[in-house]
Amino acid sequence: MSLPAGVTITLPIPSGAEKILTPEAVQFLTVLHRTFDKRRLQLLENRKKVQAELDKGKPLNFLPETANIRAEASWACAPPAPGLEDRRVEITGPTDRKMVINALNSGAKTFMADFEDSNSPTWDNMVLGQVNLYDAVRNQIDSVIGGKEYKLKPKHAVLLVRPRGWHLEETRFLVDGAPMSGGLFDFGLYFFHNAKEAIARGFGPYFYLPKMEHHLEARLWNDAFNLATSYIGAPQGCIRGTVLIETLPAAFQMEEILYELREHSSGLNCGRWDYIFSFIKRQRALRSAVFPDRTDVTMTVPFMSAYVSLLVQTCHKRKVAAMGGMSAQIPIKNDPKANDAVMDKVRADKLREVTAGHDGTWVAHPALVPIAMAIFDEHMKGPNQYFVRREEVSVTAKQIADPKVPGQVTDVGVRENVSAALSYCAAWISGNGCVPINNLMEDAATAEIARVQLWQWVKYGSKTSSGKQITPAYLKPIFAEESAKVASIKGISADHVRISSDYMLAQVQAQWPSEFLTSDLQGHLAGGSVVRKAGL
Structure with a gap:
């Protein structure tokens, strides 16, 4: 053409x-x-x-x-x-x-x-x-x-x-x-x-x-x-x-x-x-x-x-x-x-x-x-x-801006966020943006909630209801365990799970979370990265 x-x-x-x-x-x-x-x-x-x-x-x-x-x-x-x-x-x-x-x-x-x-x-x-x-x-x-x-x-x-x-x-x-x-x-x-x-x-x-x-x-x-x-x-x-x-x-x-x-x-x-x-x-x-x-x-x-x-x-x-x-x-x-x-x-x-x-x-x-x-x-x-x-x-x-929400951060809630973020991101990189997870049809929005919640719990030193402080050291073994589970899902490659895990662990330790995971991960899609000309 x-x-x-x-x-x-x-x-x-x-x-x-x-x-x-x-x-x-x-x-x-x-x-x-x-x-x-x-x-x-x-x-x-x-x-x-x-x-x-x-x-x-x-x-x-x-x-x-x-x-x-x-x-x-x-x-x-x-x-x-x-x-x-x-x-x-x-x-x-x-x-x-x-x-x-x-x-x-x-x-x-x-x-x-x-x-x-x-x-x-x-x-x-x-x-x-x-x-x-x-x-x-x-x-x-x-x-x-x-x-x-x-x-x-x-x-x-x-x-x-x-x-x-x-x-x-x-x-x-x-x-x-x-x-x-x-x-x-x-x-x-x-x-x-x-x-x-x-x-x-x-x-x-x-x-x-x-x-x-x-x-x-x-x-x-x-x-x-x-x-x-x-x-x-x-x-x-x-x-x-x-x-x-x-x-x-x-x-x-x-x-x-x-x-x-x-x-x-x-x-x-x-x-x-x-x-x-x-x-x-x-x-x-x-x-x-x-x-x-x-x-x-x-x-x-x-x-x-x-x-x-x-x-x-x-x-x-x-x-x-x-x-x-x-x-x-x-x-x-x-x-x-x-x-x-x-x-x-x-x-x-x-x-x-x-x-x-x-x-x-x-x-x-x-x-x-x-x-x-x-x-x-x-x-x-x-x-x-x-x-x-x-x-x-x-x-x-x-x-509108009132942040008061009753409830607790639980060990189960932390693990579910890790699982949802990893499952979705790995599937997204693999070409699927609509993923059934725990009887919910998840899309980028729920993965984004998981990402920024994990970030803010680390940033502000939140503790779970069992008394565990949420730190990168606390999260890393959970990421490893959930990564193994996600890698066993049909249609998701272990390499994409690794990319997703590395990305999420970097995000939870960042000064501020980035704007959108879809923008961050687009470079992993075929032809997804581009170098802008100077001034553009």
Whole structure:
């Protein structure tokens, strides 16, 4: 293929992906990169400035310069787009072909095809995932996989796509010597090939937008949407984006984020696991923000409850969906009693969400769809709950950032974090970003919680409930024992386990934890590392 001037693709195009990485699509990606990458990098630098201020003791707060946006009652977001009026149960998962078919057939209202946290960004995964979505949009994805036939049902879930966050880069696609934004790469390829086809079929180009920390990051997405629709001649406003509020700084800018995307907004989502990770990471300099075991950090602890209440109130004030968070449980085979107990937890979680005013929820496994659907069908009679205004809610900055969580650090909790971090990272390097661990479907977010919890327990000299101080010396034999277990798992190499163990042990001893393990480990994927030109 003849590439535009300045473009380099460092790995071969996978067989079957020629219809995705076409000269026209590559040219469109180049325009997106050259238009927006400088702003993206500036916004990432701003995150570092915010963190430096937090480390010096400056607390996060609602922005005084945008008070007028929050106070103005007259503005609202766009009405629900076709197929997004009722989102009571959404299923999520990576873009593997079998996964896409099963998720679309699951009975959920929508399926979020994920290029981000439940996906390992190997070159094949990223590009062949686009092939799978291209075929799904056109109802031509029926396949025989492993000798079994998979057929798309005539009536299936509406497709949404989650591109990578602003911090991740597509290191196999270089423009003028610099890697392209992973998010713009994922968005650009899907939009270029599928926007008009989706509209013709009665829905549209719909997205989930992850990991944002500032409303100007939402403005960048909005500007990219406007350029993209103009570029291909699609109707302005055809795009919809649901923003995951999964960072602590974004919780203080919910209305501003909606305002920036208002023509393209389809609401906000409580990205609970990444939110906990961000809460710890951004308040890393606070000894008071040291949490107990991850299992104690539930949706009912004060800071999580405040976040949920504010999100529902904000979305309904602006007439868009307030989506609940993920139930990551998966069925427990051959143990009906244990399975019933887990499913009861799912029911309780979904009941909490629907009674809080959420308009829908997430599940990770098709078996959870009917359970969540039954709860929402019983308690939400219309397509949504925009009429639940939650006007009694008055959430303060102190409540959002309150780190008080009752509970203890236990020896079991430490070991579970080590196991989860090692299992996930090793699987991720091996090409699998969605991993069943202890009857939960884990993705990068839960591995990130494990990583920063281990770090803060070492940093601040935490002791387990049995009296053992958590030090590198205490952790090293646990890492060795858990590494041996993980290395015995089919599909995970001992070398990848070693890389993961070395990485995690270095992280727990660092002055500060790094921003994202996915950025740190990307160099271990084929073609995953790149040297930027000077000044880039």
